Amino acid sequence: MSQPQATELLFELSRPGRRAHLVPACDVPDRPLSELLPAGALAEKPPPLPEVAEIDLIRHFVNLSTRNMAVDTNFYPLGSCTMKYNPKRHERIAALSGLADVHPLQADESCQGLLAILFELQTMLAEIAGLPAVSLQPAAGAQGELTSLLVAHAYFRHRGEHQRSRVLIPDSAHGTNPASAALAGFEAVSIKSNLRGLVDLDDLRAKLDERTAVFMITNPNTLGLFDDQIGTITELVHQHGGLVYLDGANMNAILGITRPGDFGADMMHYNVHKTFTGPHGAGGPGAGPIAVRDTLAPFLPTPIVARQGERYYLDFDQPLSIGRVRSFFGNVGILIRGWCYIRTLGADGLRRVSENAVLNANYLLARLKGAYEVPYGERCMHEFVASARVLRRERKVSAMDIAKRLLDFGFHAPTVYFPLVVPEALMIEPTETESKETLDAFADTLLRVRNEEAAVLQTAPHTLDISRPDEVKAAKEPILRWKP
Amino acid sequence: MSYIPNTPNDQQAMLATIGVRSLTELFDVIPPAIRLERPLALPPALTEIELTRLAQQLAGRNRSTADTVCFLGGGSYDHFVPAVVDAVAGRSEFYTAYTPYQAEASQGSLQAFFEFQTLIAQLTGMDVANASLYEGGSAVAEAVLMASGLEPRRHHVLLADSVHPDYRQTLATYTANLDLHVQTLPTPAGFLDPADLKHALRDDTLCVVVQHPNFFGCLEEVEALAAISHACGALFIVSYDPISLGLLKRPGDYGADIAVAEGQALGIPLTYGGPYLGLLACRGEFVRRMPGRLVGQTVDRNGRRCWVLTLQTREQHIRREKATSNICTNQGLMALRAAVYLAALGPQGLRETAEACARKAHYTADQLTRLPGVSLQFDRPFFKEFTVRLPVGALERGLLDRLRDDGFHAGLPLGRWYSWLADCMSLAVTEKRTRAEIDALASALGRALTAK
Numbered sequence: 025m026s027q028p029q030a031t032e033l034l035f036e037l038s039r040p041g042r043r044a045h046l047v048p049a050c051d052v053p054d055r056p057l058s059e060l061l062p063a064g065a066l067a068e069k070p071p072p073l074p075e076v077a078e079i080d081l082i083r084h085f086v087n088l089s090t091r092n093m094a095v096d097t098n099f100y101p102l103g104s105c106t107m108k109y110n111p112k113r114h115e116r117i118a119a120l121s122g123l124a125d126v127h128p129l130q131a132d133e134s135c136q137g138l139l140a141i142l143f144e145l146q147t148m149l150a151e152i153a154g155l156p157a158v159s160l161q162p163a164a165g166a167q168g169e170l171t172s173l174l175v176a177h178a179y180f181r182h183r184g185e186h187q188r189s190r191v192l193i194p195d196s197a198h199g200t201n202p203a204s205a206a207l208a209g210f211e212a213v214s215i216k217s218n219l220r221g222l223v224d225l226d227d228l229r230a231k232l233d234e235r236t237a238v239f240m241i242t243n244p245n246t247l248g249l250f251d252d253q254i255g256t257i258t259e260l261v262h263q264h265g266g267l268v269y270l271d272g273a274n275m276n277a278i279l280g281i282t283r284p285g286d287f288g289a290d291m292m293h294y295n296v297h298k299t300f301t302g303p304h305g306a307g308g309p310g311a312g313p314i315a316v317r318d319t320l321a322p323f324l325p326t327p328i329v330a331r332q333g334e335r336y337y338l339d340f341d342q343p344l345s346i347g348r349v350r351s352f353f354g355n356v357g358i359l360i361r362g363w364c365y366i367r368t369l370g371a372d373g374l375r376r377v378s379e380n381a382v383l384n385a386n387y388l389l390a391r392l393k394g395a396y397e398v399p400y401g402e403r404c405m406h407e408f409v410a411s412a413r414v415l416r417r418e419r420k421v422s423a424m425d426i427a428k429r430l431l432d433f434g435f436h437a438p439t440v441y442f443p444l445v446v447p448e449a450l451m452i453e454p455t456e457t458e459s460k461e462t463l464d465a466f467a468d469t470l471l472r473v474r475n476e477e478a479a480v481l482q483t484a485p486h487t488l489d490i491s492r493p494d495e496v497k498a499a500k501e502p503i504l505r506w507k508p
Numbered sequence: 509m510s511y512i513p514n515t516p517n518d519q520q521a522m523l524a525t526i527g528v529r530s531l532t533e534l535f536d537v538i539p540p541a542i543r544l545e546r547p548l549a550l551p552p553a554l555t556e557i558e559l560t561r562l563a564q565q566l567a568g569r570n571r572s573t574a575d576t577v578c579f580l581g582g583g584s585y586d587h588f589v590p591a592v593v594d595a596v597a598g599r600s601e602f603y604t605a606y607t608p609y610q611a612e613a614s615q616g617s618l619q620a621f622f623e624f625q626t627l628i629a630q631l632t633g634m635d636v637a638n639a640s641l642y643e644g645g646s647a648v649a650e651a652v653l654m655a656s657g658l659e660p661r662r663h664h665v666l667l668a669d670s671v672h673p674d675y676r677q678t679l680a681t682y683t684a685n686l687d688l689h690v691q692t693l694p695t696p697a698g699f700l701d702p703a704d705l706k707h708a709l710r711d712d713t714l715c716v717v718v719q720h721p722n723f724f725g726c727l728e729e730v731e732a733l734a735a736i737s738h739a740c741g742a743l744f745i746v747s748y749d750p751i752s753l754g755l756l757k758r759p760g761d762y763g764a765d766i767a768v769a770e771g772q773a774l775g776i777p778l779t780y781g782g783p784y785l786g787l788l789a790c791r792g793e794f795v796r797r798m799p800g801r802l803v804g805q806t807v808d809r810n811g812r813r814c815w816v817l818t819l820q821t822r823e824q825h826i827r828r829e830k831a832t833s834n835i836c837t838n839q840g841l842m843a844l845r846a847a848v849y850l851a852a853l854g855p856q857g858l859r860e861t862a863e864a865c866a867r868k869a870h871y872t873a874d875q876l877t878r879l880p881g882v883s884l885q886f887d888r889p890f891f892k893e894f895t896v897r898l899p900v901g902a903l904e905r906g907l908l909d910r911l912r913d914d915g916f917h918a919g920l921p922l923g924r925w926y927s928w929l930a931d932c933m934s935l936a937v938t939e940k941r942t943r944a945e946i947d948a949l950a951s952a953l954g955r956a957l958t959a960k
Contacts, residue, residue, distance in 0.1 A: 034623050034851050044852040045590050047860040051943040052871035057755070057863065060870050062889050065727050067757045070855040070862075071631045081592055081851055085844075089601035091616035092608075096600035102609075109511050110604050113556050118779075119594075121574040122567025128584050128781030129920050130571065134912060137569030138780055144551075151549050163642035163782065164837035166824070170682075177685050203824035203834035207653075209685020212829040250537045280548045281535055287542040297837065305841030306617040307607040307801065308640070309783030325681070347681040351583055351645035351674035351770070352781025360779075364563070370553030373510040379531045380512045380519075386534055387522040403526075403534070428612065437610045442825070459513035460522060483809070488612045490808040498806035498818040502795065504636045505626040506805075 030083040031091070035506045037084060038074035044081050091489055092306070093436045099462050101388075103407045103439035103451025104198070104246060106276045106298035111368070114301070114361040123360055128352040132337045139336035142356070143329040145363045150315055152275075152366075152374070153292055154285025157321035159328060160313045160354045165273060166200040167349055168293025168312030169240075171325060173208035174346045175291065175316060176238050176267050178323040182344060185265070188237035192266075194223055196246045196443040201271060210237060217445050221247040221400030223257055232264045242271040243287075244278070246443040246451070248385065248404035258288025267291065267320075275299040276455070277382055277406035280375035284315075291316040296355075300362035311358035325349055380456035381406040384463060388454055391467040395474050399446055407453035409446045410438075416448050419478045423448040426473060428492065429484035433469045509555065571912065573778065577945045578917045579872075581893045581936025582723065583644060583672050584781065585773050587751065587861070588940050589849070593775040596848045603841055607801070611816045617840065618815035621803040624847040631753055631850065632767045633760025634789035639801040640843040641786025641835060644770025645678035648717060648747055650799045650833055651766045651788060652679060655715040655743045656688060657797040657832055662714035662742075663688055666705065670695040670722035671747060673925040679717070688714070696928075698724050698886030698895070702732040709736065715743040715765075721752060724922075725869075725893030725934055726886050734763035750774055750787070750846075752891045754862025759789070766790045775849030776842055785842040796822060799833030864939035865892035868946065872937045875950040881957060885932050893936040895922065899957060900931055907956055908933075914952040 030037065057066065076084070093100065100107035118124065126135050146158040162168040173191065180188045191205035194215045202212035213231055218224040223241065232239075239261045244250045251257065258268045270284040270292035276299050284292045296302055297310035304310075316324065326345045327338035338353070369377065382405050389398060389408045396410040412423040427437035427450065439451035454463055473481065485491065514522070519531065528534060535543075554562065578586040597603065601616060608614030608621075621639045628637035641647045652665055665683070667676060669692050676692065683690055693700055693708055700718055709716075716737040720728040730746060737744040743765040751773045759767035771785030772778075790798060796819065804818030824831040853861060869892045876882050881899035896919070898907065903921045911918035923930035937946070 031619070033619070033626075034847075035626065043854055043857060044592065045854070045857040047857065047864050047939055050864055050867055052867055052946070055867065055870070057866065060866050060889075061755065061891070062727070064731070065756055065889065067753070067755065067761065070754050070859040071633070071758060073627060073630055073850055073853070073855045073858060075854045075856070076851055078592060078852070081848065082595065085596040085620065085848060086599065088616040088619055089596075089599040091614075091619070092601045092605045093610075093613040094601045095604035097604075098613075100606070102606055105606050107606060110600075111511060113559060115598070115603075117560065117563040119777075120563060120567040122570045122572050123563075124777040124779050125572035125574050125586075126570050126780045127573060127578055127580045127586065127778050127917060129580050129582050130780075130917060131908065131912065133909070134571035134576070134917070135569075135780065137566035140569070141563075141566055148550055154544075163646070163839075164835070166834045166836045167642065167646070170834055174681060174684065198836075199824040199826070199828045199831065200834050200836050202829035203827075203831040206829040206831075207682070207686075207834050252537050252539055255539060255542065278538075280544060282538050282542050283544055286544065295837075303604050304606040305603050305839075306605045306614075306620075306844065307840030308837040309642075309839045309842060310837040311783075346684065348674055348677040349646065349681055350643050350678055350782075351672065352643070352784075355642075355782040356780040357777075357783050364559060367551060367554050367562070368556075368559055369510050371548040371550045373553050374548060374550070376510045376512060379534070380510075380514050382534050383514065383519060383522055383526075383531060386526045386528075390526045403537070405537075427610065431610065431613050436613055439609075457511045457513070460518040485612050489615055490612055490812055490814045491810055493611045493808050493814045493816045494806045495816055495818070498804040498816050499821075502802075502818060503805040504622075504795065504802055504818075505629045506622070 029087055030080060031087050033506050034074045034076060034084060037076050037080050040075055042075045042077045044076060044078040098434055098436050099458060099466055100436040101438050101452045101454050102436060103453040104273060106453060106455055108301050108455040109457035110301050110303035114364045117364055118357050118360045136336055139329050141360060141363050143331055143336050145359055146329060148366050149294060149313055152279060153315035154283030155315035156318055157324060158313055158315045159324040160359055161325045161349060162312035162314060163350055163355050164308060164310040165293055165295040165312040166204060168314045169200055169204035170207055171349050172269055172291045172293060172314050173204055173238060175320055175323040177208055178346050179320055180237055187235055190235045191237055192231055192239045194241065196445045197240060197242055198271060198273060201240045221249050222251045222253060225253060228260060232260060236264050236266040238267045238269050240269040240271060242273060244274045244405040247400045247409050248407040249401055250405050254287045274406060277378055279378045280371055281378055291320060296358050296362040300365045302358050302361060309355050309358055311355040377456050384454040384456060384458055388452060388463055388467055392470055395471050407451060410450045411446050412448035412450060421478050421481045423450050425481040425484060426450060429473050429481050430469065431485040432487045435466055435469060576915055576917050579935040579937060580917045580920050581934060582920045583770055584778055585936055585938055586940055587773050587938045589775050589777060590852050592852050593845050593848045597841055597845050602844055608817060615814060618803050620844050620847055622805060622815050624843045625803060627847055627850045628787055628789050631750060632789045633758030634767050635792035636795050637789035638798050639803055640838040641788055641800055642839060643782060643784040643786045644747060645675040647768035647786035647788050648675045649679045649682035651745045651768045652715060654766060654797050654799055658794060659714055662712045664710050664713045665690045666708055666713055666716045667692050668695055668700040668718045669693060670700060670724055671717060671719040672723045675747065698726040698888045699728050700733060702729050702736055705733055706736050709740040709742060713740055713742040715745050717745045719747040721749055721891045724886060724895045725890040726888035731762045751862055751865060754858035755866060771846050774846035776845050783839055783842055785839050785846055797832055800835045800838055861939045865937060868941050869894060869937035872935060872946045875946060876953060879954045879957060893934055895932050895934045897932050902957060903931060910956045911952055916949050916952060918949060
């Protein structure tokens with residue numbers, strides 16, 4: 025039950041003199057600070073943080089939490105994000121003191137258990153990818169992309185192929201792909217989609233040349249379609265001396281069914297917070313490990329966990345390594361959860377994840393496609409993209425209106441207006457952890473909503489704490505912090 | 509266990525609706541040649557009881573800071589995490605939500621991130637803060653890239669050698685293929701001498717990057733460095749320790765243009781290096797060049813105050829290759845932890861925590877440097893971390909292993925990054941350390957140094 029108590033801003037709840045934390049009396053000689061630190065370095069007073077009592081603090085944040093939809097409270101079919109159930113056992117295990125209270129610069133001898141977990145995770149991710157070398161360092165999918173492209177850059181430089189300056193990216197790709205390419209020092213070149221929503225081979229052929237460094241592909245792609253031309257695509261790219269990168273955002277569809285390494289990808293990233301049920305943390309943290317072919321392994325960031333006999337150690341000895349993309353080892357807390365997940369499911373369980381993710385998506389597609397246009401494909405993999413184009417044209421009801429109205433019925437909205445190749449896109453990914461009853465309720469709602477009066481939809485939501493925010497105002501006169 | 513509710517009956521009914529006969533048929537689109545025709549070679553599935561047992565066994569093979577007294581720092585610190593932080597971050601309404609794209613269904617997260625941005629602005633004295641980056645190292649890299657976006661004609665970056673080595677490496681990796689030249693300025697006396705900076709600055713210097721307190725624990729002459737940088741038209745970027753701001757002047761007070769930090773100290777467990785929290789704050793006029801998500805305040809159709817993700821035209825999902833950064837997923841839950849931590853401590857709690865760190869660190873330094881052959885490496889003021897020089901070869905002869913056997917993660921040997929400091933280690937002392945622990949460390953070090 026959502027209620028307004030204590031949801032004023034923290035700063036408005038603040039009263040001078042209130043506290044929620046005490047520091048023990050100092051048990052070392054109480055020398056004046058002026059003896060310890062130069063006067064010029066000291067602030068006159070501490071920062072003007074709010075002052076709240078513990079009950080105010082807890083009531084504030086707990087009441088705020090009730091103003092969220094989350095996987096634990098609502099069906100959350102946010103396409104491309106794989107909002108599956110987050111097992112509670114992972115939270116308890118990741119919080120074990122023997123894992124959570126380990127300092128990143130401890131000697132290897134003093135954290136053999138953790139290194140064993142990370143080593144095993146490297147091995148398991150290599151097997152699932154069909155690519156032998158893994159770096160667990162990247163903090164999220166986008167950083168995994170960047171890391172891989174930096175690896176590719178170093179690889180080509182090492183081979184003296186300095187002319188390889190371009191990264192080819194399908195127009196249906198996530199925005200992180202071109203952004204990562206630019207940051208890695210490449211020119212991003214867009215490849216068209218064909219009428220089936222797949223890579224336009226003619227356009228790819230026309231743009232492949234000796235300047236091509238990498239072709240980035242999301243497969244299944246953001247339309248939820250497996251690109252069955254993948255064999256031809258990877259062959260073409262390799263013929264031109266380029267590398268194939270797999271954006272692993274959609275790995276939930278193909279676990280144990282086909283492996284990127286087996287279909288010709290040379291490198292890829294995982295989103296542990298998606299495929300291996302992170303959780304998502306209201307926007308992070310994630311973890312974006314990458315897997316690459318043997319030939320690229322020397323360029324991976326360091327350190328990697330290595331094993332000698334029964335002893336695990338951090339291996340920094342990689343002279344061709346690109347270096348680091350962050351401090352310390354990686355987002356270990358999320359990696360531990362990913363390890364828990366793969367160890368819980370095993371090979372058979374992972375395969376069943378993909379089978380049921382694809383089953384659930386196709387079931388929703390089958391129930392909805394009579395009422396909503398689905399421009400690409402009679403079938404899909406783990407997600408599909410419907411379009412509200414007709415509704416828009418005939419009744420001035422947009423994808424956003426549908427999305428907002430769903431909130432009134434207790435369903436989180438699908439991803440909207442992405443991918444860009446579908447007008448008025450509604451990208452729906454149910455995941456395997458939802459029951460048929462939930463899917464039916466969601467489908468029934470979408471069917472019902474479609475026939476509601478335009479005015480009801482255009483002004484939705486009607487039952488949440490707030491109605492639609494004025495986003496134009498927010499961007500035009502940005503207020504990014506509270507001020508007294 | 510796959511957390512799948514579908515029963516065989518459900519599956520049959522669903523397959524019938526779809527119009528296919530089997531699950532396998534759903535994958536017909538995948539060419540047979542690339543299908544995996546064997547099970548993945550993975551360890552067998554485990555029940556929760558088995559998994560828990562295995563995880564506990566493996567956790568038991570680590571020397572955690574719960575059983576080994578931690579004086580390790582180097583960018584990750586054993587500060588106390590109040591229970592309220594875990595209580596709030598453990599609310600699954602927060603941790604099982606995603607990026608608050610649908611504002612009406614995400615006001616809880618959005619308001620919390622708006623409060624986080626405000627708290628970081630208050631903490632640093634800067635005008636605005638973003639809703640988080642990955643961690644301290646990529647935050648430095650993002651700050652330099654942001655500076656480059658502000659001043660695209662300048663290409664020369666000056667970086668103090670006293671900045672965390674991981675941060676310097678991260679910056680080098682991020683800028684490897686960009687039109688930026690990073691020059692590292694030596695810090696043999698444990699700090700960047702303003703005179704050295706003055707010499708190194710050029711007309712095309714984009715920015716100066718320092719860490720304060722720095723990797724050795726020493727304070728930098730930030731006011732002088734900022735003024736000298738600005739005189740040459742270069743931006744001044746500082747990586748700070750958030751706890752130190754309970755005592756030290758804030759980046760906004762001494763002229764920083766962009767202030768970044770590792771936010772782990774703000775209520776985030778050590779967890780072997782992550783997930784942590786990248787903090788980035790800057791002057792107000794730079795806001796449209798900032799990387800990462802920003803939450804803004806607005807009103808709904810009824811005029812009610814509310815919050816949304818804003819200025820998204822900076823970001824990759826809109827601007828693609830022209831975005832200010834490639835970051836998408838950030839560290840939302842860690843930002844929430846930091847917000848709860850700062851609110852729990854308040855101004856007085858932060859001041860007392862910082863004072864306790866400073867007093868205990870100085871006491872520790874006093875006790876250790878009484879031992880023969882142990883001295884402070886740098887004659888510079890420090891906050892909670894400091895560098896000691898040990899007798900020649902002591903570290904190589906297993907000093908730290910011995911101290912670990914005595915129950916201490918005693919310090920961080922610096923030779924890995926600085927060959928001239930091969931006989932040095934840094935120690936960090938947080939408010940958690942007690943006089944008894946410090947005295948015991950001094951005794952153990954004394955014994956270890958005189959043994960054999």
